[in-house]
Amino acid sequence: MIRIQDLTMSYETGSTRYDALRDINLELAAGETCAIIGPSGCGKSTLLKILAGIITDFTGTVAINEQPVRPKQQIIGFIPQNYGLLPWKNVYENICLGFKIKHKKQDEYETDLNSLVQLLGLGGLEARYPGELSGGQQQRVALARAFLLKPDLLLMDEPFSALDAMTREEIQNVFLHVWRKHSVSTILVTHHMEEAVYLGRKIVIMAAAPGKISQIVDNPLFGVDGVRDNKDFFQLCVALRKMIKEDWSK
Numbered sequence: 442m443i444r445i446q447d448l449t450m451s452y453e454t455g456s457t458r459y460d461a462l463r464d465i466n467l468e469l470a471a472g473e474t475c476a477i478i479g480p481s482g483c484g485k486s487t488l489l490k491i492l493a494g495i496i497t498d499f500t501g502t503v504a505i506n507e508q509p510v511r512p513k514q515q516i517i518g519f520i521p522q523n524y525g526l527l528p529w530k531n532v533y534e535n536i537c538l539g540f541k542i543k544h545k546k547q548d549e550y551e552t553d554l555n556s557l558v559q560l561l562g563l564g565g566l567e568a569r570y571p572g573e574l575s576g577g578q579q580q581r582v583a584l585a586r587a588f589l590l591k592p593d594l595l596l597m598d599e600p601f602s603a604l605d606a607m608t609r610e611e612i613q614n615v616f617l618h619v620w621r622k623h624s625v626s627t628i629l630v631t632h633h634m635e636e637a638v639y640l641g642r643k644i645v646i647m648a649a650a651p652g653k654i655s656q657i658v659d660n661p662l663f664g665v666d667g668v669r670d671n672k673d674f675f676q677l678c679v680a681l682r683k684m685i686k687e688d689w690s691k
């Protein structure tokens with residue numbers, strides 16, 4: 442369970458201090474997915490950094506499984522916009538990285554690693570370096586690394602934004618497939634409404650200046666088979682876009 446209560450965070454630049462996030466309240470049940478959509482600068486990345494324990498200077502409460510965020514004690518997977526792969530390590534080493542940092546032994550994760558490599562279609566690419574992979578393959582390596590960790594919380598910052606439309610859909614399917622097996626609590630930031638509706642059991646709509654939540658939508662279409670071809674999917678996207686336009690023009 443992820444619980445955010447009355448979260449406010451300010452940045453200070455020179456002599457000015459301004460709220461990047463104000464009065465954020467959000468709950469996410471264990472194993473749920475949540476997509477956050479909002480205008481540029483509304484604090485989405487800041488929120489992820491707080492949940493990842495990178496930013497600690499805030500007011501309010503942020504708890505993962507009833508405990509304050511403590512990256513050394515909890516396992517938090519974070520996939521940044523550029524996937525966060527180390528260019529000098531090969532696919533196998535990149536996938537194992539999180540485990541090495543958590544000081545686990547190889548035989549503790551070897552079986553999971555092999556099954557994730559197969560599940561994510563990375564078989565045969567283990568010895569390649571990130572620079573020798575396509576964007577979609579790099580994304581899958583980042584997903585393998587994150588899922589291997591079995592995180593208490595997985596955070597993804599616009600994870601599929603660099604991919605072309607077809608690869609994006611394919612990787613979204615791969616993500617859902619792996620997520621179903623591992624049911625990891627996941628929060629992802631996206632600028633794409635279709636992605637939010639496809640991947641978010643909850644859809645959080647944010648507004649800017651200061652960043653706040655304007656709507657939380659329980660998504661009835663999440664996980665429905667073949668939903669992308671369903672007219673309800675299209676209609677929900679249209680309705681949410683309308684809602685956002687109204688919110689963002691206030």
Ligand SMILES: Nc1ncnc2c1ncn2[C@@H]1O[C@H](COP(=O)(O)OP(=O)(O)OP(=O)(O)O)[C@@H](O)[C@H]1O
Pocket residue numbers: 452453454461479480481482483484485486487488
């Ligand atoms: N290190 C920082 N110091 C000062 N201000 C910052 C810092 N990082 C972000 N900001 C400001 O805080 C606000 C929120 O930034 P943030 O990156 O969280 O927004 P975002 O919603 O993720 O934006 P985008 O969609 O463009 O990536 C913005 O006004 C931004 O300029």
